Amino acid sequence: MSEQSQSVISCFDQPGQFSVQQGREKVEALVNPLSDSEYCAIAQLTGRVLAEDLVSPVNVPAQTNSAMDGFALCLPEENTGHTHWPDEYLLVGEAFAGHGYDGALETGQAVLITTGAPVPKGTSTVVMKEVARVDNGRVLLDRADAVRPGENIRQAGEDLKKGCIALQAGTRLKAQHQGLIASLGYTEVKVIRRPRVAVFSTGDEVVAQGQPLPEFSIYDTNRFSIQGMLAALGCEVIDLGILPDQKDVLTNTLRQAAEQTDVVISSGGVSVGDADYIKSALNETGRTGFWRLNMRPGRPFACGVLGCSDDSTSVCPDKQALFYGLPGNPVAVMVTFLQLVQPALRKLSGEKNWEPCRLPALAAEKMRSRAGRTDFHRGIFSINHQGQLEVHTTGSQGSGILRSMTEANCLIEIPDDMPGVQPGERVMIQPFADLL
Ligand SMILES: Nc1nc2c(c(=O)[nH]1)N[C@H]1C(S)=C(S)[C@@H](COP(=O)(O)OP(=O)(O)OC[C@H]3O[C@@H](n4cnc5c(N)ncnc54)[C@H](O)[C@@H]3O)O[C@H]1N2
Numbered sequence: 228m229s230e231q232s233q234s235v236i237s238c239f240d241q242p243g244q245f246s247v248q249q250g251r252e253k254v255e256a257l258v259n260p261l262s263d264s265e266y267c268a269i270a271q272l273t274g275r276v277l278a279e280d281l282v283s284p285v286n287v288p289a290q291t292n293s294a295m296d297g298f299a300l301c302l303p304e305e306n307t308g309h310t311h312w313p314d315e316y317l318l319v320g321e322a323f324a325g326h327g328y329d330g331a332l333e334t335g336q337a338v339l340i341t342t343g344a345p346v347p348k349g350t351s352t353v354v355m356k357e358v359a360r361v362d363n364g365r366v367l368l369d370r371a372d373a374v375r376p377g378e379n380i381r382q383a384g385e386d387l388k389k390g391c392i393a394l395q396a397g398t399r400l401k402a403q404h405q406g407l408i409a410s411l412g413y414t415e416v417k418v419i420r421r422p423r424v425a426v427f428s429t430g431d432e433v434v435a436q437g438q439p440l441p442e443f444s445i446y447d448t449n450r451f452s453i454q455g456m457l458a459a460l461g462c463e464v465i466d467l468g469i470l471p472d473q474k475d476v477l478t479n480t481l482r483q484a485a486e487q488t489d490v491v492i493s494s495g496g497v498s499v500g501d502a503d504y505i506k507s508a509l510n511e512t513g514r515t516g517f518w519r520l521n522m523r524p525g526r527p528f529a530c531g532v533l534g535c536s537d538d539s540t541s542v543c544p545d546k547q548a549l550f551y552g553l554p555g556n557p558v559a560v561m562v563t564f565l566q567l568v569q570p571a572l573r574k575l576s577g578e579k580n581w582e583p584c585r586l587p588a589l590a591a592e593k594m595r596s597r598a599g600r601t602d603f604h605r606g607i608f609s610i611n612h613q614g615q616l617e618v619h620t621t622g623s624q625g626s627g628i629l630r631s632m633t634e635a636n637c638l639i640e641i642p643d644d645m646p647g648v649q650p651g652e653r654v655m656i657q658p659f660a661d662l663l
């Protein structure tokens with residue numbers, strides 16, 4: 228992967244106690260955006276990040292055209308003092324979408340026109356079919372006083388002018404961008420290559436699906452929720468499975484993963500009791516800081532760079548990878564990913580100007596928290612009878628209760644300076660779904 232920032236390596240305070248915002252800043256500071264790019268066809272662009280500004284090679288629309296099915300009219304010159312336009316015009320021809328009308332309209336003439344057809348020379352306005360009728364080769368208007376010059380006409384280049392920047396480098400492309408790129412006539416555009424991310428789970432109790440579940444065991448949940456979140460960010464996922472509690476296996480896996488990937492993400496084994504084992508493997512493969520974040524869920528968190536030694540002058544840039552060690556509890560995994568890893572992966576992907584969607588909502592119930600800590604409750608927001616955005620929790624908020632994430636449509640953010648929330652107080656919510 229590309230060279231990681233050297234200056235921040237020294238910020239691995241061990242162990243650190245940070246706010247969510249401090250954690251976010253430290254995580255992002257380690258990220259150098261990818262710069263390798265590739266061409267990608269329009270149909271495959273969903274979720275990709277544009278590598279360079281996209282310049283419009285054409286005017287959109289290319290010609291001035293009609294926005295309605297109706298009649299193009301040539302009104303008398305405006306400066307002749309007309310307040311009421313004539314209500315009768317001579318029908319001289321037709322203009323269909325894809326075919327123009329060859330002549331130029333003269334005062335008092337009309338042309339039948341369809342939506343999208345080029346507006347004939349001399350046209351002053353277009354009236355909709357519904358307000359006019361044809362009688363004996365003449366177009367008769369129901370309400371000539373309602374006619375306004377310039378109506379129902381889409382000007383050439385009113386959407387995009389030839390030569391302007393249609394989309395900026397760093398835009399994450401969605402359906403609307405694909406449509407716009409297509410409207411410019413491009414067949415493919417240059418995008419940043421996808422980040423390669425390796426994922427594994429740890430823990431003696433963690434069992435793969437398809438195996439019998441022994442006593443005291445649990446099916447591996449985190450690898451799949453992480454993979455789902457990575458897929459939504461357009462990452463290429465390398466599934467390293469469940470790693471056994473053997474230091475050599477862990478060390479070798481991390482070393483190989485660092486050579487082949489941009490990011491390695493693990494879950495489990497980062498709390499005080501269990502962390503020693505993963506810590507020692509990580510210390511052999513790179514530099515990792517273990518932090519305590521003032522947040523719930525997601526207090527223990529590890530972050531760092533694999534493939535560089537303590538002596539940071541001897542780094543091998545191509546063999547480095549970012550590392551995120553997420554806590555084992557399934558809700559803590561998702562919350563730490565969304566709050567800390569997601570912004571970092573967006574930066575790594577070359578995406579610019581991303582901000583999470585946060586909205587103020589009224590608490591519909593009492594919510595527990597603690598001063599000095601940011602709590603992320605799972606919430607369901609809706610519009611109340613007064614038309615205000617309100618939110619209630621999904622119930623029990625244990626960080627192992629993954630059902631709370633499936634029932635929620637948002638995270639409720641209770642900041643460090645709120646010791647708890649009373650009904651009717653304002654909280655910020657982070658909706659799960661942006662519409663587009
Ligand atoms: N003495 C302390 N104990 C704990 C602290 C603490 O500060 N001091 N922090 C607690 C918090 S908060 C969390 S979160 C957990 C995180 O612990 P680990 O990251 O070491 O995770 P594990 O102990 O391995 O697992 C925790 C929990 O999650 C389950 N788990 C783990 N991996 C998976 C998986 N892939 N799929 C499904 N479930 C998984 C595991 O069975 C445990 O129940 O530490 C607290 N303890």
Ligand code: MOO
Nearest residue numbers: 524525526559626
């Ligand atoms: O943060 Mo642990 O974050 O309670 O699950």
